[in-house]
Structure formats: C-alpha cells, structure tokens
Amino acid sequence: MITNMIKKPKRLLPLLLAAVLTLSAFGAGAKQASAAAVTASPASPVSHYDYFKDAYPSLANADSHVFKTVTYEDLVRLFESQGTFAILIGGAWSNETQADIGYINEVAKQYGVTTIYNFDTKLDGKDVEIADSANKYSHYYVDLVNKYLPNLSTIYDKTDGDPAHLVSYSANGTPVVASKLQAPFLFVYDKDHKAEDGVTPAPVIASLEKHGASESLSYDASYFANSTLIDSYKTKVQNVLSQVPATEYDTLTNWEFIGDAFNQTFWSENPTYNPNIADGNKKVTIFTQGVDNYDVFEHVTYDQLIRLLQTNGNYVILFGGSWCPNTQADIRFIANQAKLKGIDKIYFFDTKLTAGIDVAKTTHPHGNEELQIRTNNHDLAYLYGDLVSTYLTNIKTQNKSAATPAVISYTKEGVSYTADRLQVPYLFAYNKENKDADGAAAPILGHIELMYSWTGAASNVDPAYVFGDGIADGFNNAALLKGLDALYSRLEAVPTGLAAVNASTNRSNDGQITGIKNKALEYKKANEPDTAYRSADSSLDAITGLPAGAYKIRYKAKPGYQGPVTASGKPRTPAEVLYNAGQSVDIVIAATTTVQDPPPVSSGPWPTTPPKVEDAVTTTPAAGNTDILKAKASSETDETTGETLATLPKETLTSLLSKAKESEKAGKSAVIEIEVETAEKTHLAQLTIPKLSFDEITADTDAELSISYAGLGTVTLNAAALQAISTADSTGDVSIIIAKSELTPEGQEILGDRPVYDFTVFVGDEQVSSFNGGRADVSIPYELKAGEKAEAIIVYYVNDEGGLETIRGQYDASSESVNFGTPHFSQYIIGYNAVAFDDVPDSAWFSKAVGYLAARGITTGTGGSSFSPEAPLTRGQFIVLLLNAYGIEEEISGADNFADAGNTYYTGYLAAAKKLGIATGIGDNRFAPEQTLSRQELFTLLYRSLKALEELPSEQTNAAIDSYSDAAHVSPFAQEAVQAFVESGVIAGSNGKLDPLGVTTRAHAAQILYNVLSKN
Known part of the structure; x- marks a missing residue:
C-alpha cells in the first residue's frame, strides 16, 4: 500500500494551538528535570517538584515511590517522636544508593510500607559530609548517632579500629566516636524499643548496609544484569522491613515537622x-x-x-x-x-x-x-x-x-x-x-x-x-x-488558563478574555503601543466589553515588599520595590458573525499549473538568463487516505541532470521544475527521489529544485538548501512532503478557520528541518474570503515550543497564492489580521501599506486607534520600523551604541543597527535619533541598510531617475540610493516629482517599506 511508504512528519498538529495562549520565550538553561518530577495540580497555581524522580533515574518512571526527604531538623524531630519509622541514610551522590533505591522502593510498596524517610549526611548533597572525621562539623553526626541510635554497636559492629568505619571528633582533647553508616543504610527505628532484657534502649530494630558489610560489589551494568544479586538484595530489604508488621509503620505529618x-x-x-x-x-x-x-x-x-x-x-x-x-x-x-x-x-x-x-x-x-x-x-x-x-x-x-x-x-x-x-x-x-x-x-x-x-x-x-x-x-x-x-497575584512567568470568548459580530464589543481572577494582569490591543496597557480587575473572572481582534495580555509591573531602609516610627511602613511587567501572550477574539460593508470580493481563477510534459524533460528559457527544466512525476493516490506518492523515472532524472549541466555550461542558471499530479481528495503529497540521483544533482550542478503539488502548493529549494539535505547522515531516499490540515476547534476559536500546511523533508528515516543557510520558497494557492483584505493575509510559523511567530509572507493577487520564504521546514498557518486605524481610511493612498505593516506587528500606531500618517518620522523611529520589518531583535542594555542613543524605546534597536552595520551615524559616534528625515535621507538610510542585509530588491523596471522633473534636486550622497529604488520600482514619485527634500511622514515611510517588503 502507498500509505506504508508515506513519511510521517514528527509533529502533532492537534497540540498546535495549546501554546497560542501561553507564548513564552523559554531559553536553554540548566538541566531539565524528568518530566515526571515536575507536576501541577489542576486546583493549584503552583508546580510540585518530586526530588526523588529527578535525582534518581531508577525512580523517574515509577508510578509512585515511598521516599520523603528529611532535613537535619526533621530527622531530630523524627528521632524524638513516638512510633515506628523506616529510614534510609544515603544521597543521590552515592552510586550504591542510586543502584539500590529502586529495589528498596519496589519491596517497600509490595510489603505495604508507605513512607521511608531519607536523610543525606552530605548536607549540601555533594561535599559537606558530616559523617567524616575530617569534616569540622562531624560532631553533628557523631552526637546524633550516639544520642538516638545507641544500639548500633551491637547490631552493626564497626568498632574494629579501621578509621574508614568510624566518625570522630575531639571534645576537649577526648575523642568522641560513632559508627560510620555506609550509604545506602536502611533501618527500622522506634525510640521506645527495648532490647531483650526489656530495659536497654534498642531503637534500631533492624538494619541493612548496602548489600551487607561483607559484600564488595561493583555497581556497573553487570550488577544490574545479575538477577541473582538483585533478588538477594531485595530479600534482605524484605527481611529488614518485615521485622515490623506493615500496619505498624508510622508517618509524621506537617503538624510534627x-x-x-x-x-x-x-x-x-x-x-x-x-x-x-x-x-x-x-x-x-x-x-x-x-x-x-x-x-x-x-x-x-x-x-x-x-x-x-x-x-x-x-x-x-x-x-x-x-x-x-x-x-x-x-x-x-x-x-x-x-x-x-x-x-x-x-x-x-x-x-x-x-x-x-x-x-x-x-x-x-x-x-x-x-x-x-x-x-x-x-x-x-x-x-x-x-x-x-x-x-x-x-x-x-x-x-x-x-x-x-x-x-x-x-x-x-x-x-x-x-x-x-x-x-x-x-x-x-x-x-x-x-x-x-x-x-x-x-x-x-x-x-x-x-x-x-x-x-x-x-x-x-x-x-x-x-x-x-x-x-x-x-x-x-x-x-x-x-x-x-x-x-x-503572580505565580507564573506568563498568564495561563486564559480563553477567548468570541464577539457576536466583527462590529460588537461583547468579546471576553476569561481566566483572569486573582491575577495581576494588564492588556491591550495588539496594534496599540505599550503605553496603552490597561489593568484587568483581578476580582473578576473575565475582561469584558472587547471587540473582535488580537490582544496582548501580561502580568503588570507590581511591587515586592520589604522593610524600610531607615527607622521612622511605629508601626513601620514597608518599602515597595517594583518588579517589571512580564512578557505578553497573544489572545485572539474572533467574531461569530461577520458584518460586511462592501460587497463580497469575487475570486479569480484557480492558479494555473505548469504545462504537462509527458515522459520527457523540456527546457523553457526564462527571464534573467535562466533555463526552466520541466518534468512530470509518476504519481498514485490512495483515495481512502488522501495521500499521494510520486516518484521520478530514472531516465527522467538522468535527463534533468544532463540538461542542467548543459544550461550551466552555457552560462545560464538552471531550475528543475517537477509537476506532481494529485487527486481531488489529496491532502498529503510526497515526492521521493533516489538519494544517488539527488546527490548527483547537488554535487554536479547549482540548480534549484521546484516541486509543484497540484492544488496544494509549490516548494522551491535553492542550491544551498539542496546541499543541506544531501549532506544528511542517512543514505535513504529523499522525500519532500507537503500536507494540508485544519486547526483544532480550540485553534479555530482563536484564529478562525485558517488553513494549516506542514512541509517536511526526509532522508531515509531522518527528518531534515534546517537548511543550514539555504532557503525554501513556498507558494500556496489561496482564495480571498469575502471581505478579506490582501494586505492583512499573514503567515504564522509554528516554532518548536508550539508558539506562533509571524514570518515574512504575503498574498499575491496575480497568482492567487500566499508566498513566503523559510530557512527551515515546519508547520505554517495562513492567518488573517486586519488592523484598522481611525485616521487611515480605506481610500487613502497609503492604506494598504499601513494595513500590511500593522497586520505583521511592524507598526502599532501612535495609540488610541491612531496611526498619525502625516506626522514627521524621526531617524530613531525609522530604525525601529526597519528592524521590526526584517525581524531583527534589539540588543540588550549595555551593548555598544551611539553616544546619543539615550535610554528609550529605540536604544536597543540603534545598538543592533550599529552592530550589524545597518546604521553608521552622522559622525562623532552620533546618530541623531530625534532628527526628522528628508525623503532622500530615508532612501539613503534604507538603501544602505538593505545592502548590509543583502535584501536589496532584485526586480528591475524601465523607470529612470531622469524622468522626474526634480531629479536635479537629489543630493550627491543620495544619488545611488534614489536611482536604485527608482529602477526597482520602490519609488514611484508623485505628479512626476520625487520631492527628495520633503519631510518624510509616517505614511511615506510605511509606503516605502511596503514597496520593499512586497518585492522580496
């Protein structure tokens, strides 16, 4: 069956939207505890940590265990309490304790002992060993043993004079000695237990040291494979614990401790x-x-x-x-x-x-x-x-x-x-x-x-x-x-347990965000500045009165409390110290019903597919001195599963390789285009190429590979991406897969009914996710829904934590498709995020540009649902816009920066721009961030930035700078930039003029950025 050959992506789409409500930037850090070691009760806002499941691998996967740590104070309390207790001396540092604790747990549970108290004589779990005569604090061990375990010398004879078997300290020149308990030391304790004479205290009823004092074992793989040794040890544990009926073992509660x-x-x-x-x-x-x-x-x-x-x-x-x-x-x-x-x-x-x-x-x-x-x-x-x-x-x-x-x-x-x-x-x-x-x-x-x-x-x-x-x-x-x-009021990094309640229509204000009670939260619309955050009432269950849209919600800045630094009267007034606001999570309130103003937008024809080529490779010259080498794969679809499997005949692959070499020998670039025919029911299509043929193409040519999966989309891998796939360790065939899915009901409540695509590459059974500097360009057929604006169509990438990240992608009206580039494969969602500003009417010349930037979070306006299109733009504001547009994060405080970078919203962005060579300043290590920009200054700064980022538009038009009546007004320093942008169509001017000396407004900057981004 075909389905047995389909490669399954190693992702679980049903879990996709779980992280949308709890987006967080958790970085790699210290060691991670066993998953079973950290749990959360549904009724509690805090986590529970199980030390034993974390510290002892043999207990990590146990359904449960009987162990409870005791501090020195707890142990003294235990020794002074009435009852019968099981106690284990040992720590995670001990190989022997690590080896045996799982068996002790198994026997105890089978016998019916519910609690074994564990005390570590290394008070820090590592170096501070009080059961060591060389330690200056050994008297804490010696006195403890001598006071509470007086009969050890009769049942556990370590008085042979060997210092390794004793712990001692000097009291006024007189040695005080106690037996050294070797971990793991298991014993049963009852402070009121007496020896056979009925008078002599004998609180240690039974004990077991390791596997017995006479045994010397190596705790390696051979030990764990030796069932005889293990069974013998478990029998000894049983013999110790069974000295007391299971029903007579006691436990202490937090009342005692x-x-x-x-x-x-x-x-x-x-x-x-x-x-x-x-x-x-x-x-x-x-x-x-x-x-x-x-x-x-x-x-x-x-x-x-x-x-x-x-x-x-x-x-x-x-x-x-x-x-x-x-x-x-x-x-x-x-x-x-x-x-x-x-x-x-x-x-x-x-x-x-x-x-x-x-x-x-x-x-x-x-x-x-x-x-x-x-x-x-x-x-x-x-x-x-x-x-x-x-x-x-x-x-x-x-x-x-x-x-x-x-x-x-x-x-x-x-x-x-x-x-x-x-x-x-x-x-x-x-x-x-x-x-x-x-x-x-x-x-x-x-x-x-x-x-x-x-x-x-x-x-x-x-x-x-x-x-x-x-x-x-x-x-x-x-x-x-x-x-x-x-x-x-704040017990977690980012707020969880939040849920969106849909607004009844896209024009009503009856949406809600629930799950806020007892949490110190604040919220804002996603397109508003941070100054727009407003507090949520923690006494309520929900934030109400919200229109449909995207929101950000976070823990607000709140005080910690400590004593005042100076004395001043009684009762004293605590000092408040502020903790910064936390990181935000995204909540999307959808509209149950869409109220449409304009008539529905009719859709155009379905994107055309490449011409079919039967059993042959055809060469089609393309613009830019490129040959397109076209071939058709052989495909078969399983109608019951909707899965299509395609392959290329060997002779076709041989012909493709030969023609690619010919094109490159003639000084041309080669693009190999493969058409994969699918069925109406196809939701997953896979093209498989023999590894040997794939490696020959990548080794002998610099060709790109473009695969058109009819009705699903097109994937184009550049030479660097193909090379990354070719160098995978596996020797199996190369499978390139596109799969279409749907959001879960929970996901649809948040994002609406949006299409989801999963792109995957396998080499044999090894999944290749990153292209190591290479790139894949993806084109997905998409028909605008009624009322949707093309500029508000965005693409989300699902990161490894399940969170959503907006990437550079856009709708192309000419092909009715959504296009984006990516350096890796993952899951992608075609989203919709229309952001409206009161001062940006649909009829404005800059409306699409502003909507495009706002939908992607590149700009959030100036507050209060305003964009202020006519406001002048400063140099600092432009750098923030530019770096946001290209996904470049700001540098942290203290990074090398311009002397006039100050300490404000653009400070970190200026540092990042300086580090990357995007901005070089105006001299004397100054950038003049508060200075307004002329249009030609904007063009120059943008040109230099895109050149440094290798993002200059490659498209060329027939436009020329000298066709504008005021071209002579362009200063020499801006000539190169203005000419490049005119020729690439980024600058179109107005009424035959460039207006190079005019002040750049926010609307101008938005339009220019939109022109650049929409061409890449």
Whole structure:
C-alpha cells in the first residue's frame, strides 16, 4: 500500500494551538528535570517538584515511590517522636544508593510500607559530609548517632579500629566516636524499643548496609544484569522491613515537622508564653492544629533546593527557620493566605543547615550560628553565595536597597566573591525561565522580606519592638497581608488558563478574555503601543466589553515588599520595590458573525499549473538568463487516505541532470521544475527521489529544485538548501512532503478557520528541518474570503515550543497564492489580521501599506486607534520600523551604541543597527535619533541598510531617475540610493516629482517599506 511508504512528519498538529495562549520565550538553561518530577495540580497555581524522580533515574518512571526527604531538623524531630519509622541514610551522590533505591522502593510498596524517610549526611548533597572525621562539623553526626541510635554497636559492629568505619571528633582533647553508616543504610527505628532484657534502649530494630558489610560489589551494568544479586538484595530489604508488621509503620505529618515544631521552638525560647504550662502568663500559639494551613510547607534540603531551582515550573519558596522570631511572626499568615489563593505548596529552606540544633548542647537554637551559611566569610558561605548569584539573579532585598548595600562575602577556590544578602523570612515566587517585558532574565516574580525585629543597629526595622505579645504586630497585619496579596497575584512567568470568548459580530464589543481572577494582569490591543496597557480587575473572572481582534495580555509591573531602609516610627511602613511587567501572550477574539460593508470580493481563477510534459524533460528559457527544466512525476493516490506518492523515472532524472549541466555550461542558471499530479481528495503529497540521483544533482550542478503539488502548493529549494539535505547522515531516499490540515476547534476559536500546511523533508528515516543557510520558497494557492483584505493575509510559523511567530509572507493577487520564504521546514498557518486605524481610511493612498505593516506587528500606531500618517518620522523611529520589518531583535542594555542613543524605546534597536552595520551615524559616534528625515535621507538610510542585509530588491523596471522633473534636486550622497529604488520600482514619485527634500511622514515611510517588503 502507498500509505506504508508515506513519511510521517514528527509533529502533532492537534497540540498546535495549546501554546497560542501561553507564548513564552523559554531559553536553554540548566538541566531539565524528568518530566515526571515536575507536576501541577489542576486546583493549584503552583508546580510540585518530586526530588526523588529527578535525582534518581531508577525512580523517574515509577508510578509512585515511598521516599520523603528529611532535613537535619526533621530527622531530630523524627528521632524524638513516638512510633515506628523506616529510614534510609544515603544521597543521590552515592552510586550504591542510586543502584539500590529502586529495589528498596519496589519491596517497600509490595510489603505495604508507605513512607521511608531519607536523610543525606552530605548536607549540601555533594561535599559537606558530616559523617567524616575530617569534616569540622562531624560532631553533628557523631552526637546524633550516639544520642538516638545507641544500639548500633551491637547490631552493626564497626568498632574494629579501621578509621574508614568510624566518625570522630575531639571534645576537649577526648575523642568522641560513632559508627560510620555506609550509604545506602536502611533501618527500622522506634525510640521506645527495648532490647531483650526489656530495659536497654534498642531503637534500631533492624538494619541493612548496602548489600551487607561483607559484600564488595561493583555497581556497573553487570550488577544490574545479575538477577541473582538483585533478588538477594531485595530479600534482605524484605527481611529488614518485615521485622515490623506493615500496619505498624508510622508517618509524621506537617503538624510534627512544621506546625508543632514552630510552637515547641518558640515556647522553648519563651516559656512564659507557653499555654501548656501553669505559669504561662502570655498565651501565644503560632500554629493551631487542624486550623492553620501548615500543610502547605515542605522542608527542602540544600541539594533539593538547588535541583528545584534548575527545573521549569512555578514555585513559591520561603527562606527562614523555626528558630527565627521574624519567621515565627510571619509564617502563619504566609500559610493561611496561601490557602485562600489556592496555593498548596511552599518549599521551605533553612539557611542554617542544621536549623541551629546541636543535640549535645542546650544552646538556644537562635544562638547557634555554626552552620549558618548566610554569614560573612563562613567557610560554607559559598553555598549561599552561589545559590543567590546563580539562580536568584534579579533579587531585591532591604540590604540591597540601602545606601551602602550589605552583602555576603565569601571565598571559593581561593577567589573572593560577594552575593546579595537577604534577611529571613524571605518569601518569593520563582520561575527560572521568566523574562520581563524587556526580555531581561527575571526568575524572581515577586517577594516579601518583612522583619518585625532586627536587633543591634539604628536601622532596625522596629527598634521599639518587644518580642512576645506583638508577635504579629511589628509592622501590622494589614501591611503583611497587602504584601502577600501582591506576591500571590503572580505565580507564573506568563498568564495561563486564559480563553477567548468570541464577539457576536466583527462590529460588537461583547468579546471576553476569561481566566483572569486573582491575577495581576494588564492588556491591550495588539496594534496599540505599550503605553496603552490597561489593568484587568483581578476580582473578576473575565475582561469584558472587547471587540473582535488580537490582544496582548501580561502580568503588570507590581511591587515586592520589604522593610524600610531607615527607622521612622511605629508601626513601620514597608518599602515597595517594583518588579517589571512580564512578557505578553497573544489572545485572539474572533467574531461569530461577520458584518460586511462592501460587497463580497469575487475570486479569480484557480492558479494555473505548469504545462504537462509527458515522459520527457523540456527546457523553457526564462527571464534573467535562466533555463526552466520541466518534468512530470509518476504519481498514485490512495483515495481512502488522501495521500499521494510520486516518484521520478530514472531516465527522467538522468535527463534533468544532463540538461542542467548543459544550461550551466552555457552560462545560464538552471531550475528543475517537477509537476506532481494529485487527486481531488489529496491532502498529503510526497515526492521521493533516489538519494544517488539527488546527490548527483547537488554535487554536479547549482540548480534549484521546484516541486509543484497540484492544488496544494509549490516548494522551491535553492542550491544551498539542496546541499543541506544531501549532506544528511542517512543514505535513504529523499522525500519532500507537503500536507494540508485544519486547526483544532480550540485553534479555530482563536484564529478562525485558517488553513494549516506542514512541509517536511526526509532522508531515509531522518527528518531534515534546517537548511543550514539555504532557503525554501513556498507558494500556496489561496482564495480571498469575502471581505478579506490582501494586505492583512499573514503567515504564522509554528516554532518548536508550539508558539506562533509571524514570518515574512504575503498574498499575491496575480497568482492567487500566499508566498513566503523559510530557512527551515515546519508547520505554517495562513492567518488573517486586519488592523484598522481611525485616521487611515480605506481610500487613502497609503492604506494598504499601513494595513500590511500593522497586520505583521511592524507598526502599532501612535495609540488610541491612531496611526498619525502625516506626522514627521524621526531617524530613531525609522530604525525601529526597519528592524521590526526584517525581524531583527534589539540588543540588550549595555551593548555598544551611539553616544546619543539615550535610554528609550529605540536604544536597543540603534545598538543592533550599529552592530550589524545597518546604521553608521552622522559622525562623532552620533546618530541623531530625534532628527526628522528628508525623503532622500530615508532612501539613503534604507538603501544602505538593505545592502548590509543583502535584501536589496532584485526586480528591475524601465523607470529612470531622469524622468522626474526634480531629479536635479537629489543630493550627491543620495544619488545611488534614489536611482536604485527608482529602477526597482520602490519609488514611484508623485505628479512626476520625487520631492527628495520633503519631510518624510509616517505614511511615506510605511509606503516605502511596503514597496520593499512586497518585492522580496
């Protein structure tokens, strides 16, 4: 069957329009988490990150797993809690843990254990190994093991004197020693469990180290292929876990890890506020069980946080600690307001890696700064500094806002660095891929840094604050709630969940954009300037009263909140710091019914097809010293699938190659034209050419290849594109495919009923997408619909992320087709985007030109549905128009620029023009962007620009510059440009004059650009 030979493009058209509502410029960045590691609940606006699916490949594809990380603080809490728990010591850095964790998960799930708590003795997941005698912080491990796991020495004898089996530190000259648990170390724990004598504590009920202390295994491919070893290990895991009935295993909730942990820490520091003791005279409870939303928090380790910051997703993150009075003051409000906004996950990181806990001492947790990495010149301060400098690049803090910003200084590998210093609690929304409206990276979407007490300096947030009664009154609750409301109003890079509701007609104002509630958004018509953005009411479900058309909608600039830099009274007033507006997404409101003013435009004849040539190659001379070599392919159509497969006979290919060589030998260019006959039902056509013949054409000639798929379109590949296809690694035949499809119903709601085309090239089974500097010119038959304006027909390209990009393409009335060029193949949509301005009537001479530019977003007018056609055009404005017309992006701030480029809308464009040699200025590194342009200056600047871009029109007419009565008025510097544009038909003049000294208006510039673009 033919269908078995058809090559299928590697794209899924039904997903095409999913990204139209969420266009975003996500660039390549750090590592990508497993797709299963980042999820989003439909009921929650934030992402959920699964550390284990990300960090352990063996768990990435598991339906579920039983593991939960615990921080040092959590582990102490676990050890001090009643119940029976399964615990695993190990980390993602450990090859052995990586090898075994999947088997542990499998056995645990089969047995019925729902949770295994995982603690990593490397507090940063990499280097800070507290289970190492050489580490200055080893006492945190030794004291923990000796206090909570006293019976290890009887069931896990590592006291053979081998230093590798021990961890020790010196206390006043006396060594303190504990067994070194080798990862992965799995054990069952119950703090109240006793030995057989019924008296001696034996909290470790059963344990398993790796595959057993006596086994030495290499964890390579041979291990994973050895079912005997694996089965043996799984049996050992089963033996450990089965020491306790599955129904007797316990789990702790966020009440124990967060809610009660905060209460107990606060009461231990301030016993007179404890409502549970007789002399508690000031009753203060931070969290009330079953009432407050402490379940929203998830403690994360340093390694967990770093991996999370590297993944795509929308996260809310809190830096703080149960030891911190300011976190104690804020955290209940942070949690409960999150619940009101539907937020079900806040990741909670403590910059004290042990939360200030020292189990061998009675030190006040707030006073133990030994592992506070947010400390100047701490030996581990690089952990904090690298985190902030690498991932939180647009951070805003009170310290940073001060006249003399406070920073964290640290040394890494002998080099000194600094990082912005934040104060805890520091709550922020984060998306690593976010860029602001100017295209600058902005991963932090908003923050709150409100401290109620900051002891020790005149710049304290509240020097008069007395800890205790006023635990939530240091600023005031209203200020905190205002800050939370602002923060929680933006939790994603670009707005999602938006939908368009059609307007009833193209003249009514009853269209809507839904999905805006609780989001700080602003919107405008796509053709309006950025100054036209207007705020959406976040208390409503939709923006209403909208006419049909294209809109841009984005998160508006909004404040973050932090403490004031200087002290001034009480209650204190938080400082607002502004976060820039986000990038916009496109929403198209269609019209259910089109109300037509002019009568329907009748369509002309169907485009003519090349003359048929039976079993032979014919040569037809064409303009420009080119020979057209025409041949007809043999084709067959499967009527049931609508797929046409075409091939070329060997003798035809041989003849084409021979004639192309002859033409080039005679000094001519050669274009090989292949006609593929299709059927009425054909929606996909494929021409297949043997690779050997294809390679001979590309190797021995510079011919172009043009394929006409009757009724579907024509594809012309230049020599460079053919060369890119020929050099593909595969040796299979070359298949060039055109397929016509339709938009999904969702897509039609957004763009209307628009045709979709998919262009594909295969070499064997390898799909070739890019032509490596080559080009394909595409012509698609298109019949204007009633009321459609030719200049408003545009072409969209579907990029790799599923977003739509407008490319240079246009409707050609003479052939009734839509034509465009492309350096790669993809999916393309013939769109329609008519943009009207109140001051551009259809009868105006410049109407088509303005409509053409506006439809493609090259110009957005001057605001308020106006274009201001008679307004003079400045040099800066023209550069912006020119670069937009040719798809050239502006340079970022700080790029080399003209001395008078300033800091305004054209600044980045001038830098780009200077970099590309498009604009050379007027001398002394100046461009005079605010200076108006004469017509001849416009022609000269445009000519030099197009020459630099290699975009000068190649078409020639019989027009001559001396046919204009004022040709002598053209200055010498403009002669070359004016002559070239007259001869190519770009300049037609008016009433036999060129008016070279006249001031360029916006209408003039639009017409000239339209003339140039429509010829390319």
